[in-house]
Amino acid sequence: MPHPDGVDAAANCPQYRAAMVHVAIAPHPVVRTMQRSIYMCAPCNRTRAYMLQTPVLTGNPADPQPQHGHA
Numbered sequence: 079m080p081h082p083d084g085v086d087a088a089a090n091c092p093q094y095r096a097a098m099v100h101v102a103i104a105p106h107p108v109v110r111t112m113q114r115s116i117y118m119c120a121p122c123n124r125t126r127a128y129m130l131q132t133p134v135l136t137g138n139p140a141d142p143q144p145q146h147g148h149a
């Protein structure tokens with residue numbers, strides 16, 4: 079019997095309990111460490127956005143380095 083265990087990378091429609099299609103990833107407008115994953119449900123023809131933690135990238139370009147000024 080099919081069992082939807084281990085499908086943590088997908089989202090399920092709360093109405094139909096069907097797997098929603100991941101359509102886009104957009105950066106969070108405020109929180110830099112978050113991103114919005116947008117899923118679409120075909121039966122409902124609606125989209126839902128989920129806030130997820132952005133995976134840690136190699137390097138830290140967004141991390142401000144302390145200035146050791148010699149002015």
Ligand SMILES: [Zn+2]
Nearest residue numbers: 091094119122
């Ligand atoms: Zn749905």
